[in-house]
Amino acid sequence: xxxxxxxxxxxxxxxxxxxxxxxxxxxxxxxxxxxxxxxxxxxxxxxxxxxxxxxxxxxxxxxxxxxxxxxxxxxxxxxxxxxxxxxxxxxxxxxxxxxxxxxxxxxxxxxxxxxxxxxxxxxxxxxxxxxxxxxxxxxxxxxxxxxxxxxxxxxxxxxxxxxxxxxxxxxxxxxxxxxxxxxxxxxxxxxxxxxxxxxxxxxxxxxxxxxxxxxxxxxxxxxx
Amino acid sequence: xxxxxxxxxxxxxxxxxxxxxxxxxxxxxxxxxxxxxxxxxxxxxxxxxxxxxxxxxxxxxxxxxxxxxxxxxxxxxxxxxxxxxxxxxxxxxxxxxxxxxxxxxxxxxxxxxxxxxxxxxxxxxxxxxxxxxxxxxxxxxxxxxxxxxxxxxxxxxxxxxxxxxxxxxxxxxxxxxxxxxxxxxxxxxxxxxxxxxxxxxxxxxxxxxxxxxxxxxxxxxxxxxxxxxxxxxxxxxxxxxxxxxxxxxxxxxxxxxxxxxxxxxxxxxxxxxxxxxxxxxxxxxxxxxxxxxxxxxxxxxxxxxxxxxxxxxxxxxxxxxxxxxxxxxxxxxxxxxxxxxxxxxxxxxxxxxxxxxxxxxxxxxxxxxxxxxxxxxxxxxxxxxxxxxxxxxxxxxxxxxxxxxxxxxxxxxxxxxxxxxxxxxxxxxxxxxxxxxxxxxxxxxxx
Numbered sequence: 001x002x003x004x005x006x007x008x009x010x011x012x013x014x015x016x017x018x019x020x021x022x023x024x025x026x027x028x029x030x031x032x033x034x035x036x037x038x039x040x041x042x043x044x045x046x047x048x049x050x051x052x053x054x055x056x057x058x059x060x061x062x063x064x065x066x067x068x069x070x071x072x073x074x075x076x077x078x079x080x081x082x083x084x085x086x087x088x089x090x091x092x093x094x095x096x097x098x099x100x101x102x103x104x105x106x107x108x109x110x111x112x113x114x115x116x117x118x119x120x121x122x123x124x125x126x127x128x129x130x131x132x133x134x135x136x137x138x139x140x141x142x143x144x145x146x147x148x149x150x151x152x153x154x155x156x157x158x159x160x161x162x163x164x165x166x167x168x169x170x171x172x173x174x175x176x177x178x179x180x181x182x183x184x185x186x187x188x189x190x191x192x193x194x195x196x197x198x199x200x201x202x203x204x205x206x207x208x209x210x211x212x213x214x215x216x217x218x219x220x221x222x223x224x
Numbered sequence: 225x226x227x228x229x230x231x232x233x234x235x236x237x238x239x240x241x242x243x244x245x246x247x248x249x250x251x252x253x254x255x256x257x258x259x260x261x262x263x264x265x266x267x268x269x270x271x272x273x274x275x276x277x278x279x280x281x282x283x284x285x286x287x288x289x290x291x292x293x294x295x296x297x298x299x300x301x302x303x304x305x306x307x308x309x310x311x312x313x314x315x316x317x318x319x320x321x322x323x324x325x326x327x328x329x330x331x332x333x334x335x336x337x338x339x340x341x342x343x344x345x346x347x348x349x350x351x352x353x354x355x356x357x358x359x360x361x362x363x364x365x366x367x368x369x370x371x372x373x374x375x376x377x378x379x380x381x382x383x384x385x386x387x388x389x390x391x392x393x394x395x396x397x398x399x400x401x402x403x404x405x406x407x408x409x410x411x412x413x414x415x416x417x418x419x420x421x422x423x424x425x426x427x428x429x430x431x432x433x434x435x436x437x438x439x440x441x442x443x444x445x446x447x448x449x450x451x452x453x454x455x456x457x458x459x460x461x462x463x464x465x466x467x468x469x470x471x472x473x474x475x476x477x478x479x480x481x482x483x484x485x486x487x488x489x490x491x492x493x494x495x496x497x498x499x500x501x502x503x504x505x506x507x508x509x510x511x512x513x514x515x516x517x518x519x520x521x522x523x524x525x526x527x528x529x530x531x532x533x534x535x536x537x538x539x540x541x542x543x544x545x546x547x548x549x550x551x552x553x554x555x556x557x558x559x560x561x562x563x564x565x566x567x568x569x570x571x572x573x574x575x576x577x578x579x580x581x582x583x584x585x586x587x588x589x590x591x592x593x594x595x596x597x598x599x600x601x602x603x604x605x606x607x608x609x610x611x612x613x614x615x616x617x618x619x620x621x622x623x624x625x626x627x628x629x630x631x632x633x634x635x636x637x638x639x640x641x642x643x644x645x646x647x648x649x650x651x652x653x654x655x656x657x658x659x660x661x662x663x664x665x666x667x668x669x670x671x
Binding site: 085 | 507515527542543544546547550569570573574577578580581584585642
């Protein structure tokens with residue numbers, strides 16, 4: 001992917017750029033809000049990583065201006081403020097995802113990957129398929145290789161999130177946000193516990209586990 | 225004096241009361257003028273009336289001609305029955321026929337307000353009526369104006385005195401009101417100056433008179449008490465933060481020193497890994513502290529929405545059930561359906577997860593954790609109770625404060641901020657968090 005990083009802190013910018021380059025992405029860095037907006041508007045980027053506090057033009061205004069100009073590249077907003085309303089404000093300005101500093105690089109990488117894919121919507125959003133797993137969102141049913149699997153509501157939501165993002169790593173924090181709507185990290189390992197329950201139900205009678213644990217990053221289900 | 229303060233002088237207490245005094249004096253002056261004019265006019269009319277009545281009486285008595293009038297005038301002058309009125313009758317040639325009035329008869333008939341005449345050689349002013357009689361004779365009846373002038377003078381003296389008194393009293397009142405107000409304000413000002421100077425223990429003196437100044441003083445003192453309490457709290461928090469961050473920071477420092485001192489890559493790696501974990505914990509502490517500060521600072525509840533608390537509590541209970549079961553805990557619930565709350569969904573979720581995290585971390589397997597949601601009168605009671613070991617009495621009081629950790633939990637993970645956040649979230653929703661009596665550990669949130 002071609003990724004534009006707009007971040008004024010040189011160290012953070014270098015840290016992100018190096019990591020994303022190692023993952024095989026092509027990275028362009030900008031250190032100023034106004035310059036960043038010009039580069040982003042010129043286009044050609046698959047994803048934008050934008051800091052909220054920038055010299056020249058702040059992140060929120062930048063994204064608003066970009067969207068007003070017709071820019072559709074997905075945006076991950078970074079912030080040092082993890083306030084109650086900040087996340088909502090960030091998403092309302094047109095950003096697609098929001099990440100609070102400090103973050104682990106694996107978290108950022110997973111979110112950037114998920115962003116890049118988000119543009120392509122599935123043909124039938126009510127029927128999701130990944131490998132031998134078929135999900136019916138309306139009826140809330142799961143079928144694996146023709147065999148019906150009964151799940152609790154949270155386990156179903158967890159599986160939907162993984163299947164919807166098949167082929168991409170979903171971090172613990174992303175799952176907490178999307179499945180539980182938590183903007184904090186509880187001390188109890190609820191994600192792990194629910195995943196292990198989901199696995200045991202999904203894998204009963206099968207030899208293979210479709211859910212892959214990516215060490216130090218998160219979980220992933222293989223796509224087709 | 226600066227131009228600005230000069231321009232605003234009238235806004236001072238002295239200025240305001242002086243303005244009231246001047247307005248009162250001017251009002252008195254206006255009323256006096258009107259009263260004076262009315263009295264003056266009434267007296268003149270009264271005089272006119274007397275002159276007209278007398279003229280009519282003379283003409284009536286002398287209905288057969290000037291001779292009759294002459295006789296009537298002579299009779300009156302002889303009797304001196306009308307000392308204040310003077311008469312003059314002249315023939316068409318201007319010759320005096322009767323009357324002792326020493327004045328020029330006006331050519332045309334009618335009233336003359338200011339007619340000069342002589343009395344015993346003295347110049348005087350009279351009010352007069354000239355009447356044309358048949359045959360070209362003219363009758364002049366006049367009354368001296370001295371009584372009117374006398375009355376005018378005494379009225380003027382009276383009003384001038386009242387006006388002067390009003391002005392003096394007004395200025396005196398301005399001075400008294402101004403002095404009293406300034407003295408009271410000065411005492412408030414002295415207190416404020418002392419507080420600016422750093423003495424936060426100073427309070428505005430209350431006289432006990434129960435007046436408006438006392439009301440303001442009492443309110444100000446209550447505000448100062450509140451600020452003082454907040455300052456104490458802040459001081460406490462700062463020292464807590466300093467104290468509780470020193471330990472993990474020291475450990476982090478030691479680990480990094482250890483990594484630097486060693487040549488063994490494995491030792492270095494494990495020391496750096498430990499240092500990384502410790503820095504992560506420090507960041508968590510900061511995040512938790514910021515979150516508490518933010519929740520405590522929620523001024524308006526504009527972002528709050530009406531939410532179904534029953535569903536929320538139920539969802540969290542189901543989320544925690546697998547972990548509870550896995551660690552041998554027993555989770556029971558008693559949730560009243562459709563309890564609505566005006567609040568923040570995520571904060572309420574965090575409140576519940578903090579309480580359940582605590583229950584999981586600090587009670588042994590086999591403990592029953594009971595989650596309840598009930599309507600209590602106009603409010604809502606959210607409770608979490610366990611039959612675990614509970615906390616010693618000495619720790620109960622400080623439990624909802626920052627960095628409070630039970631002695632037995634010193635060794636377990638956590639930073640002692642969970643319950644402080646619970647209390648802050650409850651307060652942000654207009655509620656309270658309270659620790660119920662043993663046995664076990666029971667927290668009740670009244671919303």
